Amino acid sequence: MPDNHPQAQIYDSHSGGERPIKVAARDVCVEYNGKQALNHVSIDIPDRSVTAFIGPSGCGKSTFLRCLNRMNDTIEGARVTGSLKIDGREVNDRAVDPVVLRASVGMVFQKPNPFPKSIYDNVAYGPRIHGLALSKNALDGIVETALRKAGLWEEVSDRLADPGTSLSGGQQQRLVIARAIAINPEVILMDEPCSALDPIATAKIEELIDELRENYCIIIVTHSMQQAARVSQKTAFFHMGNLVEFGPTEDIFTNPRDPRTQDYITGRFG
Amino acid sequence: MTDTPDTTSIRDAVNQHLARRYRAETRFQLAGLSAVAAAVGILAVLLGSIIAQGLPAFTVHQLVLPVQLNAELVDREGDGSEASLRRGSYSRVLQEAIRAEFPDVSARRDLRNLFGLYTPLNSTRLMDEVLARPELVGTTHTFRMPIADDLDLYLKGRLVEDRTLDTAGALTAQAGEDGVLVQSSEPDFAGLSADITDLVNAEARLLETRAEQARLRSEDLTGTEREDALFEAGRLAADAADMRARAATQDGWLVLNADLPSILVEANGTTLRLTELSSDGRRARAETLLGEAEIDAREDWTLYVVDTPESRRRVSDQAIVWTRALSDRGRISHDFNTYLFANADSREPELAGVKGALYGSILTMLITVALSVPVGVFTALYLEEYAPKNRFTDLIEVNINNLAAVPSIVFGLLGLAVFINAFGLPRSAPLVGGLVLSLMTLPTVIIATRAALKAVPASIRQAALAVGASKTQTVFHHVLPLAAPGILTGSIIGLAQALGETAPLLMIGMVAFIADAPTLGLEGLTQPATVMPVQIFLWSDGAERAFEARTAAAILVLLALMIGFNGLAIYLRRRFERRW
Numbered sequence: 001m002p003d004n005h006p007q008a009q010i011y012d013s014h015s016g017g018e019r020p021i022k023v024a025a026r027d028v029c030v031e032y033n034g035k036q037a038l039n040h041v042s043i044d045i046p047d048r049s050v051t052a053f054i055g056p057s058g059c060g061k062s063t064f065l066r067c068l069n070r071m072n073d074t075i076e077g078a079r080v081t082g083s084l085k086i087d088g089r090e091v092n093d094r095a096v097d098p099v100v101l102r103a104s105v106g107m108v109f110q111k112p113n114p115f116p117k118s119i120y121d122n123v124a125y126g127p128r129i130h131g132l133a134l135s136k137n138a139l140d141g142i143v144e145t146a147l148r149k150a151g152l153w154e155e156v157s158d159r160l161a162d163p164g165t166s167l168s169g170g171q172q173q174r175l176v177i178a179r180a181i182a183i184n185p186e187v188i189l190m191d192e193p194c195s196a197l198d199p200i201a202t203a204k205i206e207e208l209i210d211e212l213r214e215n216y217c218i219i220i221v222t223h224s225m226q227q228a229a230r231v232s233q234k235t236a237f238f239h240m241g242n243l244v245e246f247g248p249t250e251d252i253f254t255n256p257r258d259p260r261t262q263d264y265i266t267g268r269f270g
Numbered sequence: 271m272t273d274t275p276d277t278t279s280i281r282d283a284v285n286q287h288l289a290r291r292y293r294a295e296t297r298f299q300l301a302g303l304s305a306v307a308a309a310v311g312i313l314a315v316l317l318g319s320i321i322a323q324g325l326p327a328f329t330v331h332q333l334v335l336p337v338q339l340n341a342e343l344v345d346r347e348g349d350g351s352e353a354s355l356r357r358g359s360y361s362r363v364l365q366e367a368i369r370a371e372f373p374d375v376s377a378r379r380d381l382r383n384l385f386g387l388y389t390p391l392n393s394t395r396l397m398d399e400v401l402a403r404p405e406l407v408g409t410t411h412t413f414r415m416p417i418a419d420d421l422d423l424y425l426k427g428r429l430v431e432d433r434t435l436d437t438a439g440a441l442t443a444q445a446g447e448d449g450v451l452v453q454s455s456e457p458d459f460a461g462l463s464a465d466i467t468d469l470v471n472a473e474a475r476l477l478e479t480r481a482e483q484a485r486l487r488s489e490d491l492t493g494t495e496r497e498d499a500l501f502e503a504g505r506l507a508a509d510a511a512d513m514r515a516r517a518a519t520q521d522g523w524l525v526l527n528a529d530l531p532s533i534l535v536e537a538n539g540t541t542l543r544l545t546e547l548s549s550d551g552r553r554a555r556a557e558t559l560l561g562e563a564e565i566d567a568r569e570d571w572t573l574y575v576v577d578t579p580e581s582r583r584r585v586s587d588q589a590i591v592w593t594r595a596l597s598d599r600g601r602i603s604h605d606f607n608t609y610l611f612a613n614a615d616s617r618e619p620e621l622a623g624v625k626g627a628l629y630g631s632i633l634t635m636l637i638t639v640a641l642s643v644p645v646g647v648f649t650a651l652y653l654e655e656y657a658p659k660n661r662f663t664d665l666i667e668v669n670i671n672n673l674a675a676v677p678s679i680v681f682g683l684l685g686l687a688v689f690i691n692a693f694g695l696p697r698s699a700p701l702v703g704g705l706v707l708s709l710m711t712l713p714t715v716i717i718a719t720r721a722a723l724k725a726v727p728a729s730i731r732q733a734a735l736a737v738g739a740s741k742t743q744t745v746f747h748h749v750l751p752l753a754a755p756g757i758l759t760g761s762i763i764g765l766a767q768a769l770g771e772t773a774p775l776l777m778i779g780m781v782a783f784i785a786d787a788p789t790l791g792l793e794g795l796t797q798p799a800t801v802m803p804v805q806i807f808l809w810s811d812g813a814e815r816a817f818e819a820r821t822a823a824a825i826l827v828l829l830a831l832m833i834g835f836n837g838l839a840i841y842l843r844r845r846f847e848r849r850w
Contacts, residue, residue, distance in 0.1 A: 103738035113729035
């Protein structure tokens, strides 16, 4: 992909250019009712890899995540400026239909939020509203594939009609991931997907993220630095609405350049 | 290291307050429990009294008479056509049927009383039966009609105090110059004479006390007021003296009148009313109310006393005698009151029913449901999910909340001005009633729906939006179904309120006497109608005693309707909740 943003070089110099750039942000600022929440963030996120956003609470990492699928639109008083491109197409533009955008940018939230419907309907909902399946069989296939990719098929294949809310927390989160990948998005955003889960469920989700990396561009916000270290290839550190440092995960954790990053990952604040 | 917390003192401090904490908890629980118990108790009393009052209205005593449908009376033209049958004199047919039961009655006044055993409206019912089955003309048809409302109450034991006394002797009666002389071989009347003498004396004493009070009062007064008081004292004293004179037996005879209990002697199809009681307790003078005066030493006779004096009740001795005779002859049956459900309102309580009001309520509620629920729900949806939050929408919200607190009669005025005067819709029609009640219910539905929509967790909206659902898809696929139980509850509360509303209907003419039930259909929407609470209101105001029980019965029907309504709501709620 042509890289015509000189600033990108600053942050992307560590990537080695192995993967094409999927998401390119330039000077993205977010205000909530006049209060600056995100300050001129520019970042290039590579495809088919996991990028972790870390930082103390209120640092703007979730805010930035929500810019990527325009979920900030649903928040009263939110104003997003700057340029945000996914595959070179501008996202932060009134002309872009958020419905179309969100069909290609899936999102997984902090707390598992399956619809209070059957497991099948949860996964089938996206394909149904986007008209991705032309027949019942095709829909069945999509649901099965998504559940398989999410590593949930073995556990729920015999009870697809049960309500999604009857599953355990970890299973619910994987169901939500299945729901997100059922419409075959290009980017999957995960906002602290394991913070409400126990270590075993967390391990399963992390394993799943690692597998999904083969096909998707995954961006994960996490409070757990171990998790960031385990699952991500690149890590971005946010602080007070600023993107402080962005680079390969090993570098960030072993050799941070900014003293704030150093302080945060060594647990001196945050 | 030096200031280790003194655990024993902390424990002491906790223990010190522990008892008080538990006491407070117990007090609170007891208060709650007693409040619930009081509420349940009051509810039980309320329901109990309504049921006790209303139950008698669910049964009715009917006259079962063989009526001769003579062709010359019923089929005037003689061709059996409907027009001819409609001109028939059915009231004559009924009159002849009842006269056949009591052939002795001939005086004009007595006949009028006799025909008062039933309401003349029954002749229309008889005509309807004949019109439905013209082959009845020329035959003897068994016709059932409700007995007059007061006699129905009498038969239910709700109108007068009465008792049947034991008799020991054999009864003889002979017609003489000054009435009928009644004799019993034992002193069967002795107790009665003592009772009546006591009664008269007690009343005389009461009058004397009041006369004395009036005299005392006069001492403090002057001028005409004093004269008035003295006059009243004199009048009361004269009344008392009169009363005592009556109680004093004249030549051994105590005279009975309409202000004293009625004593009836029944034997062998004859009924005599005692006019004078002899002090020996064995003899009495009487007048004949039914049958022949001659009785010869009969052992089986009945001494029946109606303690409520004839002057203070709505049924005469004569009517009671006829009723008892008809009952003895098996001409009266005690049935379930189908009139209560099959008829609309009527001037005559025995024929009055709730059908008109029930249908009116159903039609009105249909309009209200059809308008207020969709309009209310969609208004709330728009305001909650789509409308921008600004001053204008704030103003709308405040106004909707205020509308919920507007007195309902104001909506009635609005309905009168807009729907009837401006739009020219008919008065007293369920359509207008439904429109007015919709206006009244809308704020409740809107507020309840908004609350239910607000209660849907944001995570569900986010989940739907994140998979690319549009706003409308999010709302209709996820938010609305989740809010449905709450919306239903709110709507039912609003509709139950509308079902029990009277005031706004006052203004649009639905508080009226309407003798025909509206048809259950589209055309019924513009026919004059009334609704259940209005019917209850109208009946509670009814002059006849029998309306009292019917009022309670109508309340029971309305309650049943409400319970049914709420039951439906609970069922729907469960279904929706189970789906999710």
